[in-house]
Amino acid sequence: MRTRRTSALALALGLALVTGLSLVIVGGALGRTPDRAADPTTTPVSTVDLLSRNIARDQERLGRLPGDWRTWAGLGMRYLEMARITTDPTWYSKAEQAVNQSLQVQPEGNSEALVALGALANARHDFAAARGYALDAAALNPYSAEAYTVLADAETQLGHTAEATAALQHLLDLRPGLPAYARASYDLELRGLTDEAADLMHRALDVAIERNDIAFCRSALGDLALSTGDLATAKTEYDAGLTADPTSVTLLRGESRLAAMEGDLERALAGYAALTLRAPTPSYLIEYAELLRAAGQVERADEQLALATAAHELFVANGGTDGLVSAALAMATGRTDDAVREAQAEWERRQFVDVADTFAWALHLAGRDAEALPYAQRAVGSGAVSASYAYHLGMISLALGDTDTARTQLSRALTINPAFSPLDAPAARAALSALES
Numbered sequence: 001m002r003t004r005r006t007s008a009l010a011l012a013l014g015l016a017l018v019t020g021l022s023l024v025i026v027g028g029a030l031g032r033t034p035d036r037a038a039d040p041t042t043t044p045v046s047t048v049d050l051l052s053r054n055i056a057r058d059q060e061r062l063g064r065l066p067g068d069w070r071t072w073a074g075l076g077m078r079y080l081e082m083a084r085i086t087t088d089p090t091w092y093s094k095a096e097q098a099v100n101q102s103l104q105v106q107p108e109g110n111s112e113a114l115v116a117l118g119a120l121a122n123a124r125h126d127f128a129a130a131r132g133y134a135l136d137a138a139a140l141n142p143y144s145a146e147a148y149t150v151l152a153d154a155e156t157q158l159g160h161t162a163e164a165t166a167a168l169q170h171l172l173d174l175r176p177g178l179p180a181y182a183r184a185s186y187d188l189e190l191r192g193l194t195d196e197a198a199d200l201m202h203r204a205l206d207v208a209i210e211r212n213d214i215a216f217c218r219s220a221l222g223d224l225a226l227s228t229g230d231l232a233t234a235k236t237e238y239d240a241g242l243t244a245d246p247t248s249v250t251l252l253r254g255e256s257r258l259a260a261m262e263g264d265l266e267r268a269l270a271g272y273a274a275l276t277l278r279a280p281t282p283s284y285l286i287e288y289a290e291l292l293r294a295a296g297q298v299e300r301a302d303e304q305l306a307l308a309t310a311a312h313e314l315f316v317a318n319g320g321t322d323g324l325v326s327a328a329l330a331m332a333t334g335r336t337d338d339a340v341r342e343a344q345a346e347w348e349r350r351q352f353v354d355v356a357d358t359f360a361w362a363l364h365l366a367g368r369d370a371e372a373l374p375y376a377q378r379a380v381g382s383g384a385v386s387a388s389y390a391y392h393l394g395m396i397s398l399a400l401g402d403t404d405t406a407r408t409q410l411s412r413a414l415t416i417n418p419a420f421s422p423l424d425a426p427a428a429r430a431a432l433s434a435l436e437s
Contacts, residue, residue, distance in 0.1 A: 046247070047085055047212055054078055072102035073112035080119055087279045089318040095120050096319075111140040111147065118150035122157075124320040127350055130154040138170075145175035152183050156190070159351035178204045178213055182220065189224065190353065192383035198224050215245035222254045226261070228385060229417035234258050249279045257287075261419035265295055282308040282315070282325045286332060294422035305332055323349070327358050336366040347375075353382045353389075361392050369399040380409070387413040387420035391428050398431060407435050 058075040062068060076098035083091035099120065102113040118133030134151035137144055148171040155164035168187055171180045181204035188197040198221060205217035218241025225233035235258060241251045256271030272288040285308035292301035312325050323346025330339035339362035347359050357379035363372035376393040379386070394409030410432040419425050 048082070051078060051082055051085070055082070067105050069102045069106035069110060070112055072098050072105065073110070073116045076102065076113075076116040077119060080116070080123055083123065087281050089315045089320060092120060092124060092318045092320070109140055111137040111144055114140070115144065115146045115150055118147070118154070122150060122153050124318075125157075125322050126319075127154045127157045131158065143174060145171055145180075148174060149179055149183070152187075156183075156187065157350060157352050159353065159355075161190075178207050178217070181207070182217070185220065190382065190384050192385045194224055194228060194385050211245040212248070215241045215248040215251055217241075218244065219248065219250040219254055222251070222258075226254065226257060227387075227417060229261075229387075229419070231258060231261060249275065252278070253284065253287075260291060260422055261417075263419075265291070265422075269295060276304070276307075280307060280311055282312040282322075282329070285311060286325075286328055289332060291422050305329065321349075322346075324354060324358055327362055331362060331365055336362065340366050340368070353379050353384055356382075357386075357389050357392060360396060364392070364396050364399065369396050372396050373400065385416060387416040388424065390416065391420070391424050394428065395431065398435070403435055407432065410435070 055075065055078050058071050058078065061071055062075065065071070076095040079091045079095035079098060083089055083095070095116070099113050099116045102116070103110055106113070114133045114137035118130045118137065121127070121130035121133060130150055131154040134147050134154060137147035138151065141147065148167050152164055152167040152171055155167050165187055168180065168184050172184060181200050185197045185200040185204065188194075188200060201217055201220050201224065205214065205221070208214045208217050218237045222234040222237035222241065225231075225237060234254065238251050238254045238258065241248060242255070245251070252271060252275045256268050256275055259265075259271060260268035268291055269288075272284070272291055276284050276288050285304045289301040289304035289308065292298075292304060308325075309329055312322065312329065315322065315325075323342045326342035327339045327346065330336070330342055340359075343355065343359040343362040346355050356375045360372040360375035360379060363369070363375070373393075373396055376389070376396050379389040380393050382389075390409045390413035394406045394413060397403075397409060398406035410428045413420065413428050414425065414432065417425075
């Protein structure tokens with residue numbers, strides 16, 4: 001990769017030939033290369049503490065040098081990183097103010113500020129705006145790996161498959177390393193090339209030095225294994241990740257999901273209780289509510305959905321837009337018409353595979369299966385290996401009387417991952433049993 005141009009897809013296929021990857025986008029690692037190995041014998045400084053020190057240092061410098069436009073842009077990126085690791089979207093406005101100050105000081109040729117605006121737009125899920133900022137930044141500085149990092153994330157979430165891969169190739173050419181490898185791995189996963197995605201994530205792990213980077217890679221590898229029902233590999237990866245960073249939120253989520261798939265509902269619920277206390281994001285709270293509902297704890301599930309609604313409102317109040325969460329909350333609370341409206345609006349903004357699947361399921365729950373079918377087919381036809389996609393297409397086909405497709409897709413869902421959802425996996429088995437009998 002360092003000596004010749006090789007597409008991410010070709011690279012992964014080459015690795016697969018020699019040796020025999022979920023929109024989880026890497027956050028806050030825009031081109032960062034650790035400069036020393038972490039010492040496992042020392043007590044690590046928390047990421048929040050370290051970031052707070054860096055923010056204070058930037059603020060002190062700007063107090064002395066208010067015209068330092070590069071530090072203003074960098075401060076905006078640090079505020080974004082703080083928003084990510086604390087799951088607090090109120091940092092977005094601080095980031096925006098800092099970046100706008102950078103542009104006020106240096107309005108022309110300020111690619112650093114454009115990159116930061118693009119990263120902020122991605123964080124707020126305004127992927128079209130992020131794409132525009134990234135393209136402008138890349139035009140100013142074609143050698144900016146950070147610009148192509150933002151561009152790759154935006155193109156991926158917009159459903160622009162070819163453009164995302166092209167942006168990733170630029171990123172790999174400019175700066176092969178953990179951020180590029182991790183994103184290329186996700187690109188392959190979306191194509192259904194899970195083995196190749198795992199190979200590339202292992203390459204990311206090979207260059208990871210800091211604890212949180214190692215934990216990220218291990219979490220991604222565990223999630224890949226979990227998505228295909230390989231519980232043993234998932235456990236190995238999660239355990240190794242927690243050895244590197246016992247504070248990792250993503251690894252706590254992985255272990256909690258693993259416990260649920262293993263049938264240890266008590267441990268899974270305890271894990272999600274701890275997870276949502278530390279990171280009360282709408283998606284984690286919705287997952288917790290689903291698990292509580294599966295355990296028959298309906299009132300507690302409703303409490304988590306209320307918290308998820310509040311967290312989503314906070315995100316929106318700080319400039320965010322997330323139709324997938326809006327649709328998921330509407331479906332979880334029985335508001336099917338609202339779910340259809342939110343999912344359709346999100347589909348009009350971006351044709352990403354998860355949006356197609358969500359839109360299809362919302363239409364199904366609203367009794368509009370004929371309209372749902374092409375979106376479910378699009379999700380499954382993307383190539384992504386997803387038990388949920390197959391389950392949704394199977395149930396929609398069953399509602400339309402297409403028993404052959406229903407049987408095929410429900411069987412496929414349970415083959416991919418027999419315990420893919422605490423509620424949907426039992427429903428898939430029941431529907432398949434009824435079909436076979």
